Amino acid sequence: MKPPAFDYLRAESISDVLEGLARQGGDARVLAGGQSLMAMLNMRLAKPKLLIDIMRINELRRIEREGDAVVIGAGVRQADLLAWPDLAEALPLVSLALPWVGHMQTRSRGTICGSLAHADPSAEMPLTLVALGGEVLLRSAKRRRRVAARDFFAGMMLTARADDELIEGISLPVTKGSRFAFREVARRHGDFAIVACAAMKIPTGVRLAIGGVADVPTARDWPLLEGSALDDALNAFAYELGARDDVHATARYRRDLVRMIGRDLIGEVLQ
Amino acid sequence: MTSLKADQRHAVHLTLNGKPVEGEAEPRMLLSDFLRHQLGATGTHVGCEHGVCGACTIVVDGMLTRSCLTLAAQVEGCELKTVEGLAPAADRLGVLQQAFRRNHALQCGFCTAGILMSLDHYLAKNSNPTEAEIRDLLSGHICRCTGYTPIIQAALEAAANLASSQKETSDA
Numbered sequence: 001m002k003p004p005a006f007d008y009l010r011a012e013s014i015s016d017v018l019e020g021l022a023r024q025g026g027d028a029r030v031l032a033g034g035q036s037l038m039a040m041l042n043m044r045l046a047k048p049k050l051l052i053d054i055m056r057i058n059e060l061r062r063i064e065r066e067g068d069a070v071v072i073g074a075g076v077r078q079a080d081l082l083a084w085p086d087l088a089e090a091l092p093l094v095s096l097a098l099p100w101v102g103h104m105q106t107r108s109r110g111t112i113c114g115s116l117a118h119a120d121p122s123a124e125m126p127l128t129l130v131a132l133g134g135e136v137l138l139r140s141a142k143r144r145r146r147v148a149a150r151d152f153f154a155g156m157m158l159t160a161r162a163d164d165e166l167i168e169g170i171s172l173p174v175t176k177g178s179r180f181a182f183r184e185v186a187r188r189h190g191d192f193a194i195v196a197c198a199a200m201k202i203p204t205g206v207r208l209a210i211g212g213v214a215d216v217p218t219a220r221d222w223p224l225l226e227g228s229a230l231d232d233a234l235n236a237f238a239y240e241l242g243a244r245d246d247v248h249a250t251a252r253y254r255r256d257l258v259r260m261i262g263r264d265l266i267g268e269v270l271q
Numbered sequence: 272m273t274s275l276k277a278d279q280r281h282a283v284h285l286t287l288n289g290k291p292v293e294g295e296a297e298p299r300m301l302l303s304d305f306l307r308h309q310l311g312a313t314g315t316h317v318g319c320e321h322g323v324c325g326a327c328t329i330v331v332d333g334m335l336t337r338s339c340l341t342l343a344a345q346v347e348g349c350e351l352k353t354v355e356g357l358a359p360a361a362d363r364l365g366v367l368q369q370a371f372r373r374n375h376a377l378q379c380g381f382c383t384a385g386i387l388m389s390l391d392h393y394l395a396k397n398s399n400p401t402e403a404e405i406r407d408l409l410s411g412h413i414c415r416c417t418g419y420t421p422i423i424q425a426a427l428e429a430a431a432n433l434a435s436s437q438k439e440t441s442d443a
Contacts, residue, residue, distance in 0.1 A: 001320055008298035008344050010273040031345075038340035039321040042301070049277075051298070053345060079334070103411030105325060105389055108334040109341070190410045 003041035007050045014059060017052050017166050018141040024050045026163040031055075033077055035102065035110035036118035060168070065090065071137070073169040078107040078115070078125075090174050093132060093198060096182035097124045103190040113167045119157050122193040122212035124184070126153055130217040131198040131209035134172040140164040146171070153216035178202065181265040184212070185257055187248070194249045195257040199265035206270060208234075208262050213241040213254050230266065234259045275344055283343050287312065288356030296343035302336075303327045305343035306353065314354040314384050318413070325412035328385035329353045330392050354384035357391060366436070367391055370429035371422075378416035386412050390426050398434050402427065 011017045021028050027049040031037055040046040054060055060075030063084050070090050072081060078101055081087060081094065088095045101107055101115065101124045115125040116136065129136070129149040136152045138145050138161060152160050161167060184196035196211035202221060209219040220237050222230075238258040243251035275281045280295040287310060294309030303320075306312045306329075318326035320339045327338040330352040357365045364372065367390055377383040386409065393408050394400065405426045409419055 002301065002304075003299045003342075005277040005297070005299050007277045008275040008342070010275075010344070010347070012272050016272045031342075034340050034342075034345070035322060035337075038342075041299075042321050042339065051342075055345070077334075103325075104393075104408055105328050105335040105337060105411040106322060106340075109336055188410060189407065 001042050001044065003038075004044055004047045006041075006048050009050060009052045010056060011052055011054055012056055014057060014139070014166070014168070015141075017054055017057070018139065018164075020050060020052045021164045021166060022141040024048075028052055028163075030074075030117070030166060032074060032114040032117075033110040034114075035106045036114060036120070054166075062169075065174075066171070068174050069171045070174060071169050071171050072112050074111065074113040074167055076112050076169075078102070078110050078112060079104075081112055082107065091132075091172055092178075093180040093182060093200060094128055094172065096180060097128045097196075097198065100124050100182070100184055100189070100193070100196070113170060116152070116170065117159065117161065117167050119153055119159050119216075120192070121156050121215050121217070122196060124182075124193070124196055124211065127196050127198055127209055127211035127217040128182075129170060129172070130219050131200060131207065132172050132175070133219075134170055136161075136167055137169045137171060138162075138165040139168045140166070144168075150219070156215045175200070179269040179271075181268040183261050183265060185261070192248070195254055195261065197258070197261045197265055199262070199269045201269045206266050208237070208266060210237075210241060210258055210262070213238075213243045213258060224270070230263065231259070234262045237262070273347075281344065283309075283347055285346050285348065286350045288352055294343070298342065298344050300343045301339055302329075302331075302341040302343050302346055303338040306338060306351075309343075312353055312355055316381055316384050318381065323413070324382070324385075325389070326382050326385045328388045328412070330388055335389055335392050352388070354387055357387060365391075366432050367394065367425070367429040370425040370432065374421045374425035374428060376417060376421040376425035382412055382414045382416075386414065386422060390429070394426070394430050394433060398430065398437070400426070400430055 029048040031051045031053045060073040062073040064071050134149050135146045179201045181199045184193040193212040198209045205223040207221045211217040238255040243254040275298045284293045303317045306315050316326040318324035322337045322340045329338050332349050
């Protein structure tokens with residue numbers, strides 16, 4: 001299938017983008033790596049009147065340490081971040097999760113922020129942002145704001161971004177001395193996750209974040225639990241996520257995965 | 272800032288396998304269609320047209336790229352490499368293509384152009400790949416004929432041949 005007709009704007013500066021978004025609002029879409037949006041256009045699930053290509057804006061290509069955080073610009077491709085020499089040291093959870101995002105042939109073009117804008121409930125980058133407690137940096141012609149990950153994802157493929165806002169980048173905290181684990185189950189490596197799971201040690205205990213089950217990636221913190229207390233907590237969490245049957249897996253299978261992978265990963269990070 | 276109107280055709284300039292070329296495209300025209308219909312480069316195949324099957328994979332500015340998930344307008348001024356650029360001459364096959372032929376790594380050939388581009392790109396950067404790495408790379412492609420095993424054999428054989436030819440060159 002072919003995309004519907006739209007005007008195309010090759011932006012050369014952030015102000016070009018913000019101007020276009022202010023003018024066209026909800027009829028405009030930002031085109032970055034295109035690995036989600038182009039598929040949506042080809043299937044005519046998206047019908048914007050204007051596409052704003054942001055990939056020629058050098059300012060958006062930055063990966064920078066800012067104090068205890070790493071800021072990743074909207075133009076940073078998934079492959080760029082994987083190749084960043086500091087990744088494993090500064091953002092170990094991202095280095096574990098990124099190889100699960102799509103395939104090498106899509107990571108080469110797809111961006112980190114594009115994956116967040118698309119907000120697929122099974123996607124790895126939204127899950128990672130929620131697990132780490134990162135922030136999304138939004139900017140319109142009128143204002144700038146930072147939105148916490150848990151407030152950014154509003155539902156299946158829905159975010160808190162307003163129509164006139166550009167996701168300029170994200171900020172991920174550098175968590176020193178923590179331990180992380182990531183695993184997902186899909187029919188094939190690179191396919192959409194049936195369940196994706198991230199675990200990390202936090203000062204008060206442990207955090208588990210789950211993608212692919214609820215409409216949005218969801219994190220839960222627990223004190224250090226063991227044995228049946230941990231099993232009960234995982235079981236309650238698995239039910240709270242409201243799993244549904246679909247063509248890929250039953251709700252019960254998803255709950256099983258949450259319980260089993262959750263327990264494994266918590267064991268891994270507390271070792 | 273360049274603004275292209277939806278209902279008009281606009282000139283797109285790029286370098287295709289080392290040669291400067293030009294064509295016209297509406298903003299909505301996919302790069303896969305631009306290659307095939309405007310430039311006549313029909314070696315790139317179009318399968319699923321939503322980024323899943325990998326048949327249309329090419330290389331844009333050194334990046335593996337699904338040409339069906341890319342607009343012609345996006346590659347203005349870019350360097351493209353397609354399957355037409357793999358053979359060293361019109362009547363000769365490259366090392367990777369020869370390995371595909373020897374190992375029966377294709378039957379209908381529909382997926383082959385995309386797989387060759389992925390492997391060519393990967394082997395240029397990873398001269399000694401493991402089978403697991405090749406399998407991971409091939410997860411971005413769908414082949415319904417071969418069962419993948421001959422493709423993996425061809426890839427490993429091509430890697431070995433490329434490595435030994437490089438050794439000879441460096442020893443000389």
